Amino acid sequence: MSDIKVRAKLEGNETVVKCLMNHPMETGLRKDSKTNELVPAHFIQEVICKWKDQVVLTAAWSGGVSKNPYLSFKFIGGAVGDPVEVSWKDNKGESQTETSQIA
Incomplete structure (x- = not known):
């Protein structure tokens, strides 16, 4: 049903992580x-x-978050080849996890 696409890249001393999560994100309204x-x-x-x-x-x-949400953030640290893991859990008890290496 859902999947996560994760990219992580080292830029100086910061690691920039970008992820796209495939999810319907229905409000119930x-x-x-x-x-x-x-x-x-x-x-x-x-x-x-x-x-x-x-x-x-x-x-x-x-x-209140749109369908197929996109998330981008930075953190200090990381090195090329280090693993970055993104996980989510939803209100129906479903979950997804994806791991990528820093490039």
């Missing part, structure tokens, strides 16, 4: 145009990003 019934809420609630098993970013999201 939109009506289906065919049935006129509310589409059930289905959105990412928590995003955790790690560098070498050290948490460098935690985000709490809600239904």
